[in-house]
Amino acid sequence: MTAMPPIGVTLIGGFLGAGKTTLVNHILRHDPRRRIGVLVNDFGAINIDADLIASRDGDAIRLTNGCLCCGIGDSLSRALIDMLAQPIRPDHLLIEASGVAEPWRIAELICAAPEFAPPMTLVVVDGSRIQTQLADRYIGDLALSQIESADLLILNKMDLVPAQGDLIAWMRETWLGKRFAISEHGAIDPELLSADHNPSRFRAVRAPAPAAADRFVGLRFVTDVPFDAGRLHAAMAAMPPWILRLKGIVTLAGEVAPQSLQFTPGRWSMTTLHDRAAPAGSRIVAIGHRDRADASALDRLLTDALQTADLQTSR
Amino acid sequence: MNPKTETIILRARRIVTMDPANPVATHAAIRDGRILSVGDLDRVRRYGDAPVDERFADKVLMPGLVEGHCHVMEGGVWAYPYVGYYDRVDPAGKTWPGLRDIGGVIERLRAAERGLPPGKPLLAWGFDPIFLGARRMNAADLDAVSPDRPILVMHASFHVLNVNSGLMARAGIGPDTQVHGVLRDAAGQPTGELQEMAAKFMALRVAGTEFWRAATMPGALDRFAASAVRAGVTTVTDLYNELPDETVDAYRTATADPAFPVRLVPAYNPSGLAPEQAVQRLAELRTHNTERLRFGLVKLMTDGSIQGFTARLKWPHYFNGRPNGLWNLTPDMLYSYLSAFHRAGFQVHTHANGDEASEVTLEALERVLAEAPRFGHRHTIQHCQMADAAQFRKMAELGVCANLFSNHIYYWGDAHYTETMGPDRAEAMDAVGTALAAGVAAAIHSDAPITPLAPLFTAWCAMERRTASGRVLGANNRISRQQALAAITLGAAYTLKLDHDIGSIQTGKQADFAVLEDDPTDDSLPLKEVRVAGTIIGGRYHSAPATG
Ligand SMILES: [Zn+2]
Numbered sequence: 116m117t118a119m120p121p122i123g124v125t126l127i128g129g130f131l132g133a134g135k136t137t138l139v140n141h142i143l144r145h146d147p148r149r150r151i152g153v154l155v156n157d158f159g160a161i162n163i164d165a166d167l168i169a170s171r172d173g174d175a176i177r178l179t180n181g182c183l184c185c186g187i188g189d190s191l192s193r194a195l196i197d198m199l200a201q202p203i204r205p206d207h208l209l210i211e212a213s214g215v216a217e218p219w220r221i222a223e224l225i226c227a228a229p230e231f232a233p234p235m236t237l238v239v240v241d242g243s244r245i246q247t248q249l250a251d252r253y254i255g256d257l258a259l260s261q262i263e264s265a266d267l268l269i270l271n272k273m274d275l276v277p278a279q280g281d282l283i284a285w286m287r288e289t290w291l292g293k294r295f296a297i298s299e300h301g302a303i304d305p306e307l308l309s310a311d312h313n314p315s316r317f318r319a320v321r322a323p324a325p326a327a328a329d330r331f332v333g334l335r336f337v338t339d340v341p342f343d344a345g346r347l348h349a350a351m352a353a354m355p356p357w358i359l360r361l362k363g364i365v366t367l368a369g370e371v372a373p374q375s376l377q378f379t380p381g382r383w384s385m386t387t388l389h390d391r392a393a394p395a396g397s398r399i400v401a402i403g404h405r406d407r408a409d410a411s412a413l414d415r416l417l418t419d420a421l422q423t424a425d426l427q428t429s430r
Numbered sequence: 431m432n433p434k435t436e437t438i439i440l441r442a443r444r445i446v447t448m449d450p451a452n453p454v455a456t457h458a459a460i461r462d463g464r465i466l467s468v469g470d471l472d473r474v475r476r477y478g479d480a481p482v483d484e485r486f487a488d489k490v491l492m493p494g495l496v497e498g499h500c501h502v503m504e505g506g507v508w509a510y511p512y513v514g515y516y517d518r519v520d521p522a523g524k525t526w527p528g529l530r531d532i533g534g535v536i537e538r539l540r541a542a543e544r545g546l547p548p549g550k551p552l553l554a555w556g557f558d559p560i561f562l563g564a565r566r567m568n569a570a571d572l573d574a575v576s577p578d579r580p581i582l583v584m585h586a587s588f589h590v591l592n593v594n595s596g597l598m599a600r601a602g603i604g605p606d607t608q609v610h611g612v613l614r615d616a617a618g619q620p621t622g623e624l625q626e627m628a629a630k631f632m633a634l635r636v637a638g639t640e641f642w643r644a645a646t647m648p649g650a651l652d653r654f655a656a657s658a659v660r661a662g663v664t665t666v667t668d669l670y671n672e673l674p675d676e677t678v679d680a681y682r683t684a685t686a687d688p689a690f691p692v693r694l695v696p697a698y699n700p701s702g703l704a705p706e707q708a709v710q711r712l713a714e715l716r717t718h719n720t721e722r723l724r725f726g727l728v729k730l731m732t733d734g735s736i737q738g739f740t741a742r743l744k745w746p747h748y749f750n751g752r753p754n755g756l757w758n759l760t761p762d763m764l765y766s767y768l769s770a771f772h773r774a775g776f777q778v779h780t781h782a783n784g785d786e787a788s789e790v791t792l793e794a795l796e797r798v799l800a801e802a803p804r805f806g807h808r809h810t811i812q813h814c815q816m817a818d819a820a821q822f823r824k825m826a827e828l829g830v831c832a833n834l835f836s837n838h839i840y841y842w843g844d845a846h847y848t849e850t851m852g853p854d855r856a857e858a859m860d861a862v863g864t865a866l867a868a869g870v871a872a873a874i875h876s877d878a879p880i881t882p883l884a885p886l887f888t889a890w891c892a893m894e895r896r897t898a899s900g901r902v903l904g905a906n907n908r909i910s911r912q913q914a915l916a917a918i919t920l921g922a923a924y925t926l927k928l929d930h931d932i933g934s935i936q937t938g939k940q941a942d943f944a945v946l947e948d949d950p951t952d953d954s955l956p957l958k959e960v961r962v963a964g965t966i967i968g969g970r971y972h973s974a975p976a977t978g
Contacts, residue, residue, distance in 0.1 A: 192631045215757045223628035
């Protein structure tokens with residue numbers, strides 16, 4: 116079972132009505148791969164263009180919305196198990212997640228099967244509603260979690276947004292290092308979906324809900340001094356266990372393009388951001404358990420990774 | 431009077447009718463499966479002389495009990511061994527004694543393992559780690575049953591699994607596995623306890639997914655019905671089912687047999703279709719209705735469960751600081767499904783465990799009712815465990831019913847007190863007293879197989895509000911014996927819009943009875959100790975298998 120090349124997975128999240136199905140159809144129309152399977156886990160009738168799938172030897176399977184009381188036997192797990200048991204498997208799998216799904220949970224599940232390549236998570240956001248959704252007292256935390264889960268955030272329905280530029284600037288500022296694509300009717304450049312765009316195996320830790328905020332602490336590290344690549348690697352490997360998530364934009368000594376740094380316990384990555392103008396210096400934020408947090412230890416760890424660390428320690 | 435129809439008179443030690451106008455009797459005349467007359471022998475004979483059935487002369491009869499929230503899966507789980515902490519009786523009447531330590535679990539699994547063909551995974555359910563002390567069960571424990579054969583033990587919550595080394599080896603779970611939910615010991619070795627979707631997925635790949643199809647396996651419906659008979663239940667629900675054609679056919683075939691001992695009320699899960707199409711599907715299903723099978727309920731799920739930390743809570747959220755739970759429907763989608771079914775004249779049951787979920791449900795109901803006012807909708811909130819007095823007053827205002835999960839007080843009340851909700855909200859949970867005082871039509875339920883199907887036990891829970899450890903959780907929300915008995919008969923029938931037909935013993939209603947050895951109105955006997963001899967449905971007797 117390991118001789119076969121891994122099945123690529125594109126995971127599409129976002130609220131119902133954001134434009135996920137349109138995007139699925141768009142990908143089906145433009146993806147050059149032959150055999151594509153589609154799993155749809157959202158409410159409502161399946162609206163995937165059946166001809167598009169039939170013409171590629173694929174299947175579209177709609178999953179039922181199961182009872183969370185017994186969430187253990189959820190239909191996605193079952194569908195994936197059944198699919199992997201088939202003699203003929205798709206080359207690529209598109210999963211349209213439920214509007215209430217936190218895509219990182221599904222991404223984790225995919226990563227737990229060696230037959231699958233790490234998934235690329237696209238989250239489709241209705242540009243005309245996202246700010247309202249984020250501020251909503253019932254679904255604000257879910258909207259946030261979905262955005263945090265995205266490898267690529269697709270801002271859809273931008274034709275309905277009067278001040279597009281403001282929204283895009285605000286999103287970029289709020290989610291540093293997040294990759295964005297702007298789309299009007301689910302149309303995006305298929306290049307954006309290609310494998311060399313670093314789908315991550317990272318798990319986005321749920322952002323602390325306002326009520327739980329007092330249990331977590333957010334820390335910020337800002338410096339104009341570039342990091343030393345080797346020392347930063349060492350620092351990432353030595354992150355203390357109370358840190359739940361750390362991310363930021365960093366500048367490495369000798370490199371022009373900034374790096375996107377992402378860390379969750381056990382895993383981390385650094386990606387070059389070619390498409391961005393270099394900011395001055397580095398900005399890192401971390402979220403950790405308040406009761407065990409040791410801000411000065413983290414500060415020391417990161418300071419030791421700076422290019423000038425020798426000068427400081429030998430002072 | 432039609433001379434062909436046969437009349438039979440049942441004589442009982444006592445008949446508790448639940449009809450306040452005629453509360454007790456000794457005789458009931460039955461004709462055509464319905465109750466003709468209730469009273470003493472003289473009265474019931476006024477319709478003409480008829481043979482007297484003396485089989486129940488030393489029994490107490492009450493209306494057939496109504497379980498307003500359970501699942502056919504109750505018949506599915508019993509295909510597998512039970513390894514829980516509490517005694518539990520299976521549909522055949524066999525008592526599975528509660529297991530008080532890991533050794534007991536191992537011993538029962540060993541016995542089950544001996545009956546299995548080689549290589550077949552051993553599945554078991556109902557394990558409850560809370561009461562077994564600080565030590566958790568691990569793979570080495572299960573390896574004592576068999577190190578090779580894959581073994582998978584589901585916890586009582588159905589949210590967590592324990593597996594053995596054989597299963598972990600086949601699933602590729604080892605020290606290097608970087609998957610969320612794989613628990614580890616101090617040395618970094620996986621313990622065999624798997625907690626999240628991804629970790630459980632790895633185990634299910636090896637153990638197979640048959641357990642989750644158990645409700646559609648042959649025998650499941652019959653076991654479900656047998657469970658009902660031994661609990662004195664004559665009307666059961668199957669409260670969340672997508673109702674594909676095969677299931678509908680199976681339900682129609684089973685209920686068409688007069689020997690099938692329950693009336694079945696499924697609630698449709700519409701999530702596979704857009705609201706308008708789903709309404710059409712349910713309208714179509716309703717054309718199959720008979721007196722034994724009634725389609726027409728729809729169920730929507732808003733959140734998860736409190737014990738699984740997936741229920742949506744209002745401030746101050748979970749007592750132990752866990753993040754708030756998960757939505758199964760966004761408020762927008764809840765509104766669109768609710769609106770479509772409401773406008774088409776259907777009754778909507780909405781699952782809402784946490785108080786934020788019941789709040790969202792009430793907001794959607796209020797909006798729909800303002801847009802399309804309707805009398806007698808009887809929309810019902812299921813579980814409704816954390817609703818406070820204000821939410822119940824709102825429900826009364828809107829004509830919304832509540833079906834409360836009273837068994838939670840016994841099974842998870844201690845955990846709610848110390849972990850999920852804290853003392854204040856744990857004492858106020860499943861507040862049947864508050865609901866009734868606010869004027870809400872209320873029922874109580876087991877959600878079997880989540881907890882055992884046994885309405886008399888559920889009624890005891892609502893009356894006593896005692897946890898497994900003996901703590902009384904909110905004494906002021908206790909209800910009277912009469913209220914508790916009403917909640918498992920007419921109260922539940924009301925939430926199913928069947929109170930005109932079942933739920934009390936009076937002329938014209940279905941001849942459905944719970945046949946009891948003891949008198950449920952005897953104040954000296956706790957309701958949970960009232961013994962059930964069987965049921966009568968449409969005048970036909972089904973004796974419960976002897977419990978042993
Ligand atoms: Zn249920």
